[in-house]
Amino acid sequence: xxxxxxxxxxxxxxxxxxxxxxxxxxxxxxxxxxxxxxxxxxxxxxxxxxxxxxxxxxxxxxxxxxxxxxxxxxxxxxxxxxxxxxxxxxxxxxxxxxxxxxxxxxxxxxxxx
Amino acid sequence: xxxxxxxxxxxxxxxxxxxxxxxxxxxxxxxxxxxxxxxxxxxxxxxxxxxxxxxxxxxxxxxxxxxxxxxxxxxxxxxxxxxxxxxxxxxxxxxxxxxxxxxxxxxxxxxxxx
Numbered sequence: 001x002x003x004x005x006x007x008x009x010x011x012x013x014x015x016x017x018x019x020x021x022x023x024x025x026x027x028x029x030x031x032x033x034x035x036x037x038x039x040x041x042x043x044x045x046x047x048x049x050x051x052x053x054x055x056x057x058x059x060x061x062x063x064x065x066x067x068x069x070x071x072x073x074x075x076x077x078x079x080x081x082x083x084x085x086x087x088x089x090x091x092x093x094x095x096x097x098x099x100x101x102x103x104x105x106x107x108x109x110x111x112x113x
Numbered sequence: 114x115x116x117x118x119x120x121x122x123x124x125x126x127x128x129x130x131x132x133x134x135x136x137x138x139x140x141x142x143x144x145x146x147x148x149x150x151x152x153x154x155x156x157x158x159x160x161x162x163x164x165x166x167x168x169x170x171x172x173x174x175x176x177x178x179x180x181x182x183x184x185x186x187x188x189x190x191x192x193x194x195x196x197x198x199x200x201x202x203x204x205x206x207x208x209x210x211x212x213x214x215x216x217x218x219x220x221x222x223x224x225x226x227x
Contacts, residue, residue, distance in 0.1 A: 033213055043204065043217035056214045088156055098211045100146055100165070104158035 002027065004093050004105035012111045018079040021108045025072050025093030031055075032074040033102065034066060037088040046089075049074050078110075086112045115140045117205050117218035126195045126225050133180070134190040134221045136205030142166075144210035147188040149179065152220070153201040161203075164188060166210070195225045 005024045013019050025032050033056075034046040045058040049068035066076040072093075078085055088109050092102040116139040126132045138147065149161040164172045164179045172179045180189040188207075192199055202222055206215040 031213055033215075035215075035217075042219050043206075043215075045214050045216070048213050050213075056212065058214075090156075090158060092158070092213075092215075094213055098213060100148070100163040101160055102213060102215070103160065104150075107156045109156070 004091060004103050006089075006091055006105040006108050008108060009106065010109045010111075012113060013081050014113055015081055015083060017081050018077060019081060019110060020075055020077045021089055021091075021110070023074045023076075023091035023093075023105055025074070025091075026103055029093040029095050029103075030072055031094045031096065031099070031102075032068060032072065033092045033094075034074070034076050035090045035092070036060075037090060037107075038084075038086070043090075046076065081112045083112050086110060115142070115145075115207050115209070115216040117207060117216055119205055119218035119221050121221050123222035123224065126199075126223060128197060128225055128227050129194050131191060131193045132195055132199075132223060134192075134203050134205070134223070136188045136190065136218060138186050138188060138205070138207050140186075140207065140209075142209045146208050146210060147179070147181065148206040148208070148215065149177070149188075149190045150204045150206060150217075151199075151201045152204060158204070162190065192223075195223075197225050197227065199223060200225045 033048040048056040068074045094102045147164045151159045202220045205218040
């Protein structure tokens with residue numbers, strides 16, 4: 001069974017640009033969560049999508065948005081990039097609305113210059 | 114709000130020895146789950162073990178065991194018989210029961226030496 005895949009793996013953008021990251025969950029999984037990991041703030045929850053609906057949202061500005069498609073694949077978008085958005089973005093998938101096992105992807109390393 | 118505290122500095126562990134990673138938490142929820150994840154240098158978070166707040170027995174998964182002390186709000190991870198491949202960052206996390214949103218601690222760096 002294929003694991004969680006994230007594309008692209010690495011990305012370099014300039015301040016002010018926007019970026020879209022993609023996450024394909026494990027087949028059959030309906031929940032996708034996104035996390036931002038930085039050395040200073042650690043791992044912070046961005047949002048969760050379940051069956052194409054946003055179920056949870058963390059404390060991030062509106063520049064961070066996401067969506068989920070009918071095949072459970074999810075995208076997150078960051079508009080008007082700032083230097084502080086440089087981070088490892090991880091997505092996690094789980095089978096149901098609540099599962100003690102969430103499987104993480106390898107992450108997308110975003111660098112904003 | 115949920116808060117996870119991991120305060121140990123980086124640790125060096127001799128191969129084949131056991132290591133305990135400390136984790137304390139704070140929450141007003143009655144039902145919650147506690148998790149440990151491993152993050153090697155590649156960046157991927159690997160699920161290790163789960164403990165529900167109402168589970169009376171400590172969770173075990175192979176070489177991993179979770180020492181759960183509810184009254185003290187601690188959920189320490191014990192890795193027995195350390196292997197070189199155990200070198201990684203280890204994160205303690207929790208979620209409200211019924212919710213996939215995880216709150217993570219800052220992590221513990223473990224380096225296993227031969």
